[in-house]
Amino acid sequence: MNLCCLQLFNAGQLSDVLVIWLAKESSWDAHCSIDVQLLCGAGLSATKAHLEAAGGEDAAEALRYLLECEAAGDFDNFSIGEQARWRANYYLS
Secondary structure, eight states: OHHHHHHHHHHTOGGGHHHHHHHHTTSHHHHHHSOGGGGGTTOHHHHHHHHHHHOSHHHHHHHHHHHHHHHTTTTTTOOHHHHHHHHHHHHHO
């Protein structure tokens, strides 16, 4: 599941944000193993704007969680390219 979310992250499509979120929230183990950064393949600002505009309970919950993680420092120095490189190295090792 994590690798599938990584592929969606790498595609960078905002339409996949809630798909990744639903995968993350499908179980406690999934929540812990799918990093919140994988929601942001299109960028942090674009993802927040998309979730805010999307409406609905899932989008609101994802946005709330994303904002909490951002405030906690989970997105300090966030870079789409660096995330993709780091994760590619992890899976290719």
